[in-house]
Amino acid sequence: MCPWCRSTDHTWVALSGRGSVWSYVKVHPPLQAVFAEQAPYNVIVVQSDDDPTIRFVGNLVSGPDGALGEIEADNIDIGEPVEVVFQQVAADVALPRWKRTGDLSLTDGSH
Numbered sequence: 001m002c003p004w005c006r007s008t009d010h011t012w013v014a015l016s017g018r019g020s021v022w023s024y025v026k027v028h029p030p031l032q033a034v035f036a037e038q039a040p041y042n043v044i045v046v047q048s049d050d051d052p053t054i055r056f057v058g059n060l061v062s063g064p065d066g067a068l069g070e071i072e073a074d075n076i077d078i079g080e081p082v083e084v085v086f087q088q089v090a091a092d093v094a095l096p097r098w099k100r101t102g103d104l105s106l107t108d109g110s111h
Contacts, residue, residue: 015050017084018101022047022055026073041069046082046098061085061097 001008021044028040041059048054060071064085081101086094 015048015054018049019046019056019082019084019098020049021045021060021076021078021080021082023078024060024073024076038068040073042071042073042076044076044082044098056084056096056098058084058096058098061099063099064088064097066097066099 023045025043026040027035027043029036031039044058044060046056046058048056059068060076060082061067062070064087082098083101084096085099087097089095
């Protein structure tokens with residue numbers, strides 16, 4: 001539903017997959033048991049370059065199969081450019097994640 005006009009009409013529009021970090025948080029225990037072993041990890045909010053009113057939530061990783069906690073939240077900067085990557089988690093399911101635009105090896109905050 002459109003938050004402005006309340007219409008339920010919709011269309012699919014392709015986006016570039018690029019954006020910038022709008023916000024982030026470091027997730028740490030206590031958590032639901034299924035996530036506790038993976039903590040701490042980052043969760044970022046990405047503002048789309050195509051439309052700044054569109055925001056996505058995900059994790060900042062080095063690439064599609066990067067470990068959840070490989071990039072410390074302390075090494076994330078608001079406004080830094082990112083692009084979507086997809087991790088295949090099942091035959092018919094791909095999880096959107098985010099990597100820094102450019103060098104995939106930047107995981108130590110030297111961006």
